[in-house]
Amino acid sequence: MKLSRNIALGILALWFALLLGSMLQALLAAPPSSDRIGQIGYFRDSSATLGIADVAKRRFTPTGPDFLGGYDRAAQWFRLTVAPPATKGKDADDTVLQLSLNQLDHVTLYLPASRGWTALENGDTVPIAKRGAKLLPLGFHLPDSALGRTLFLRVQSTSSLGFQIWATSLAEAQGNLSRRIAMHVIYFPLLGMGVLLAGLRLRLMPNLLSLSLFALMAVYFLYSAEALGYAQILFPLADPTAHSRLTNAAALLTSLTSMLFHRNFLGQHRPNPIILRATDAVICAQALLLVPLLAGDDGAIGLPGVALSVVALFLVMGLLLTLRIGDAMARRTLHLAYGTWFGVTTVWLCTRLGLFGPTAVSRPYVEVFGLNSLFIALCVMAFDRTAHLRRERATRLSLASARAVQEARARNAAEQDGFTHMLVHELRNNLTVLQISLPEITDPRQREALAATIRDLNRSLAEARHSTWLTEGNGPNQPRPLVLVEILDGVLDGLDAADRIQLDGEDADAMVIADPEMLAAALSAALNGMSALARPDAAIRLTLSQGGEETPCKVVCETLLAAPLSDDPALPPQVALGTLLLRQMGGTLTLSCPAPDLLRLDLLLVAAPSGIPE
Structure with missing residues (x-):
């Protein structure tokens, strides 16, 4: 038993190391090169109503390719030029302009045309296996005629406080996308396995914890499909903003169901009641953010949602630190699982706030967070299964002890009943002899007195036996x-x-x-x-x-x-x-x-x- 527990702990530690390595790789990897991007000018349209003709005449402030700012209703305008590649590619129109933003952001690229400007909205597709796949990070094809000329970008971001602008070749973009698709071939089946396991648990153990776990895994599967661009490919919609709204809704529901799951799971182990009530308040506040989202106001949930996520992170940490779990193995398992979750969530939130550089979407945080959610789900299932087996064993031992006590009492009762029965019959045999001998007594008064005494003794014996029956409970x-x-x-x-x-x-x-x-x-x-x-x-x-x-x-x-x-x-x-x-x-x-x-x-x-x- 001890060896199997050590093996399980070793597997969990290996998983933790892999997740930590992925997280560090996502954080420390070199950012994309922006050598081909010329000087960038920045203009902020607070009203978000100006068109390209008006903005082109405005004064722009010089800025770099890394931009911090967002989560508001303003339109961020960028004026830039993209230099031609040093070596001509074998194909025409080989340049791609990319931004580390999600598909849920509203981005428009304005290219110079013979009469005014040509607008391209929310990125293009890259041909992968004869099908168009959305570029992630978001990107635009640039014709050779646009290279070296002034371009304008209009950005309204509700997903990240910071982002980066760079240019690359189409072949490099295809290679990056192919590698991500290869990773997702493993990622989505694993995440789907987590959904199926959570659904099986919900069917076998229908309670609030199972429901919240299933909701978390299912919602995060939907969020991954939307945020990674596969939902747009598999289910194209006529409304160009429909998938943006779905991504926003899935992100908010992921945060809400995650808090519900952690509250239900950690709440059953008697944490601090004040922290538990504060967690309930944060969950209610997260649920209220659904109101502006359903009203169509995507920008109203960006910064408040991140702020509530930061508060929720500290509350979950408080719940974990105040748990009352006697089993050391279970306690170490929970600390290991939630240590990974805290690390991934902290880095993800800091990246969304721009603290680790504007590279939120250019790094695989969605995948790492999804694998970590699966890790938490597996730990919870293993933890609950172990606790269930422990309770079942204790119940069996208790039943065996109760059965032994009951059998001992039954044996004692049978012995007492047999002894009482034997004693009653011995006394009655003697009384019967006296009763049969009554006619031989000539004195009527003595005969009547002896008969009355015999009746009283019979009645007393009956009452004694009945009281014994009632005491033993088998009357x-x-x-x-x-x-x-x-x-x-x-x-x-x-x-x-x-x-x-x-x-x-x-x-x-x-x-x-x-x-x-x-x-x-x-x-x-x-x-x-x-x-x-x-x-x-x-x-x-x-x-x-x-x-x-x-x-x-x-x-x-x-x-x-x-x-x-x-x-x-x-x-x-x-x-x-x-x-x-x-x-x-x-x-x-x-x-x-x-x-x-x-x-x-x-x-x-x-x-x-x-x-x-x-």
């Missing part, structure tokens, strides 16, 4: 297999009768299953009805048998009863008891009077009553 009111002798004892207790009932040996076949209440009522009716056929001091011989159609009947017990019968007879026992047994028990009863002072009661049970286990 006659609960359906359970009962020896028929026990049932008859209860009947005779109610009749103040003494008995000498004993099973025929200790054979298990002597066990008869019956319903206590039904048999008690039947025998009570029979015994009370005997007063119509015998004197009050008559003896009663009861014969109990069991058998079946294929099994010969066997006498279970045969005993002589001396019961004081009631003076108010019920229905004839042949009718009352015989009908009841035939209807409810599948048994038969015969009553005979072989002598004036003896009644014979034969009871045959051929099957257990319905509903009572055999």
Whole structure:
């Protein structure tokens, strides 16, 4: 077990190293060369209403190829020239002007024409495998006639505070795009696997955490397809701004579902309640940003969205640091997973704020963040699975312990019940001997006093046994297999009768299953009805048998009863008891009077009553 846990930790550490290496490569890689870009002039149109004819006459401020500024409604204008390549390419129109911006930004390139200007909006495509693929970063083809001449760029960015402008050859742009597509051939199946795993978890464990995890993975898959340009290729729309709005919505929903997931996952481990409530407030604020987005105002969510993401980053860190997790392995796994997430998120946010240079989209942050989200999802699934197995093992141990205790109590109860039953029968045998000897006492007062004493002792024994049943929780009111002798004892207790009932040996076949209440009522009716056929001091011989159609009947017990019968007879026992047994028990009863002072009661049970286990 310890070796497997170390192997799992090693795999997580390797994943962490790969993600960290990708992040550092994205941060430290050399920026694209801008040697072919001439002097760049900058003009800010705060109203964003001026056209190219008006802007071309304005005064521009010199600036460099790296621009910081954005997240507002102003239009950023750039005046620049692109020098021809040092060596002529084999194809005409071999130059591409690129900007490190997303497709969700509104960029227009104005080329000089014979009459005014020609406008190209939101980039061009590069032919990859006979299909047009959007350039990422955003780019424009430049005809050879435009090289060396003044060009104008109009930018309204809602995705990044900074960006860079550079020029490259078409072959180099195709090579960069081919390498990115090769990477995405691995990236999107991995991300899709995360979506499927989250969906499977949602089906098996339908709770809020599973729902938020599935929403995060599904929304980020959509965001990756939009931000990396594949949605525009696979699903072209007539409205040129539709994919821009979808990308904005997916980015905001990614931030919202990410916070929901982290809140639900970390919140179940008892973090600081104040930080948890602050996290709920940030989630509500992020949800409110959907209002201007649905109203069509994309620019209103840029800077507020980044600000809320920064606050959310610190809150998630606070939740993680205040968790109460006793398992050291689980705690290290969470710290490793969230350490990667903090690093990737911090670099991504700093890049969007322009702190690491205007290269947000020219680096694979979308892919790194997506792989990190998949990493977090796998860690959560593994963590929850381990916790579930731990709880399941604890439950099994608890059930086994409870079962052992219950079996011990059942054995003790059976021993006590057997001892009580034996004690009662021993006492009753002696009382029966005294009761049979009553006619030999000539003094009526002594005979009556002794009979009253016998009845009181019988009643006390019955109450003692009933109290034992109630204490053990297995009294006659609960359906359970009962020896028929026990049932008859209860009947005779109610009749103040003494008995000498004993099973025929200790054979298990002597066990008869019956319903206590039904048999008690039947025998009570029979015994009370005997007063119509015998004197009050008559003896009663009861014969109990069991058998079946294929099994010969066997006498279970045969005993002589001396019961004081009631003076108010019920229905004839042949009718009352015989009908009841035939209807409810599948048994038969015969009553005979072989002598004036003896009644014979034969009871045959051929099957257990319905509903009572055999």
